[in-house]
Amino acid sequence: MTMHVLHLADSHIGADLPRRRRHARPRRGDDFIASYRRVLQLAYEQRVDAVVHAGDVFDSPRPTTDAVWAATEPLRALADNGIPVVVIPGNHERSVLPEALLLHHPLISVLDRPRTVRTETDNGVLAVSGFPYLRRPTRAEFVNAIEATGWREHSADARILVTHQAFDTAVCGPQHYRFRKGGDDVVTRGDVPSAFDYVAAGHIHRQQRLKPSKRLRPEIVYAGSPDRITYAEIDEPKGAMLVSFDGGHPQHRFVEHDVRPMSIHPLAVSGWSRTQLLEAVEATVRDVPQGAVAQIRLTGVTDPQALVRLNLPTRAFAWREDVIFSYTVRGVELTKDEQRNAQSPIASSKGANGTSSAVTVGSDKLSTTIEIERLRRTPEKDAGIGLLLATPATSRRLPSTCGIYLFYDESDRLVYVGKANNLRTRVQSHFRDSAGNFFAHWTRQVRSIRAMQLPDEQSALELESRIIEVARPAFNIAGRIPAGGGIT
Numbered sequence: 001m002t003m004h005v006l007h008l009a010d011s012h013i014g015a016d017l018p019r020r021r022r023h024a025r026p027r028r029g030d031d032f033i034a035s036y037r038r039v040l041q042l043a044y045e046q047r048v049d050a051v052v053h054a055g056d057v058f059d060s061p062r063p064t065t066d067a068v069w070a071a072t073e074p075l076r077a078l079a080d081n082g083i084p085v086v087v088i089p090g091n092h093e094r095s096v097l098p099e100a101l102l103l104h105h106p107l108i109s110v111l112d113r114p115r116t117v118r119t120e121t122d123n124g125v126l127a128v129s130g131f132p133y134l135r136r137p138t139r140a141e142f143v144n145a146i147e148a149t150g151w152r153e154h155s156a157d158a159r160i161l162v163t164h165q166a167f168d169t170a171v172c173g174p175q176h177y178r179f180r181k182g183g184d185d186v187v188t189r190g191d192v193p194s195a196f197d198y199v200a201a202g203h204i205h206r207q208q209r210l211k212p213s214k215r216l217r218p219e220i221v222y223a224g225s226p227d228r229i230t231y232a233e234i235d236e237p238k239g240a241m242l243v244s245f246d247g248g249h250p251q252h253r254f255v256e257h258d259v260r261p262m263s264i265h266p267l268a269v270s271g272w273s274r275t276q277l278l279e280a281v282e283a284t285v286r287d288v289p290q291g292a293v294a295q296i297r298l299t300g301v302t303d304p305q306a307l308v309r310l311n312l313p314t315r316a317f318a319w320r321e322d323v324i325f326s327y328t329v330r331g332v333e334l335t336k337d338e339q340r341n342a343q344s345p346i347a348s349s350k351g352a353n354g355t356s357s358a359v360t361v362g363s364d365k366l367s368t369t370i371e372i373e374r375l376r377r378t379p380e381k382d383a384g385i386g387l388l389l390a391t392p393a394t395s396r397r398l399p400s401t402c403g404i405y406l407f408y409d410e411s412d413r414l415v416y417v418g419k420a421n422n423l424r425t426r427v428q429s430h431f432r433d434s435a436g437n438f439f440a441h442w443t444r445q446v447r448s449i450r451a452m453q454l455p456d457e458q459s460a461l462e463l464e465s466r467i468i469e470v471a472r473p474a475f476n477i478a479g480r481i482p483a484g485g486g487i488t
């Protein structure tokens with residue numbers, strides 16, 4: 001009698017789905033849902049006895065209704081058809097699974113705390129133990145979490161441990177980065193009790209079986225994500241694992257399915273004219289494989305503002321509707337005049353009206369020129385080169401790095417500029433409703449946010465005061481908040 005289990009992980013449902021259906025643009029959100037459904041279909045085709053999802057069902061802890069439905073409906077269908085499902089929360093669910101109520105079903109177990117689910121299948125007794133993602137666990141914490149599942153209290157024909165952690169020797173990324181024992185966030189293979197037959201692992205998006213060692217009995221296997229979530233997963237085969245237990249060593253088989261080809265196209269465009277740039281991008285875009293998801297990486301751009309005006313995303317879509325494009329811009333260079341001023345972290349250049357209206361920020365290697373006039377209003381679509389676009393609701397996605405941030409009101413007017421050592425926490429602090437929050441009242445008027453990462457505090461302070469001087473944002477002036485005064 002052989003028990004069969006489907007092991008999948010890192011579905012990331014909700015990634016690249018629109019929060020509000022306002023801007024129609026090609027998105028990958030539906031790919032992730034389709035790949036997830038295709039993998040779960042294997043459960044029916046292979047008549048498995050159980051399905052185990054090793055974390056990151058969702059891409060975020062606050063998924064939209066669409067994402068919640070897309071993720072939970074196929075799991076409920078499995079349970080309704082008599083197939084038990086075990087799910088653990090991963091790091092993208094911040095270790096708690098949202099909308100767990102929709103997964104309320106006698107055959108669905110969400111391991112939102114360490115525990116063991118014992119299932120009597122037609123082919124034997126299966127025990128699945130697991131716990132939510134542990135953030136930076138010590139060895140003791142990892143071992144304690146395994147013990148806290150109470151696995152020793154259950155007899156079983158086959159034992160699975162389901163985890164969402166990085167084990168030592170696991171590999172990921174285009175450079176084949178290998179996690180090492182003792183590293184931050186790394187758990188040790190040898191700490192899994194040998195009574196387990198199989199570790200259904202998630203977290204690393206590359207499918208892999210960890211190198212066995214004589215001392216290690218349990219097979220530790222990453223199912224990988226059902227689709228290529230990021231460009232770090234380029235060329236990786238995608239699918240899920242089918243595991244069978246017949247008393248002896250578990251057998252496992254990776255079932256691969258087709259996903260969109262992924263391609264990266266670097267273009268070094270230093271000194272090119274507008275026409276040259278457009279021709280090169282168009283040639284590149286037309287060459288991208290059919291139905292791919294592609295990234296154009298521009299390096300050495302001489303005029304960032306002109307690049308924004310080229311509106312490459314819209315053009316690319318017109319040239320190739322079948323491809324989903326994204327862009328990165330790296331190593332933005334200065335024009336010659338500006339280079340002379342680049343010794344100071346911030347150099348100003350004269351605007352047409354003779355006032356100091358443009359600033360250049362950054363080191364010689366990475367710098368960009370910003371016209372403050374352009375910061376007065378927030379643009380419809382593009383954040384602008386070197387600028388990040390967010391809303392109060394998405395501010396938690398800002399980087400935890402030094403920089404400045406700009407708040408815009410409903411009519412897209414710049415109302416406030418501030419500097420921060422940690423953009424994410426600083427911006428979020430403005431929207432926290434607490435009695436002591438000086439900003440809580442007026443930040444309700446903020447509709448959109450732009451942020452810019454800067455190399456150091458001094459650059460942030462200088463740019464902030466320059467913007468206040470030139471653009472005079474209403475709340476900087478009215479609030480008499482001195483530039484950088486007490487704000488970190």
Ligand SMILES: [Mn+2]
Nearest residue numbers: 010056090203
């Ligand atoms: Mn993941």
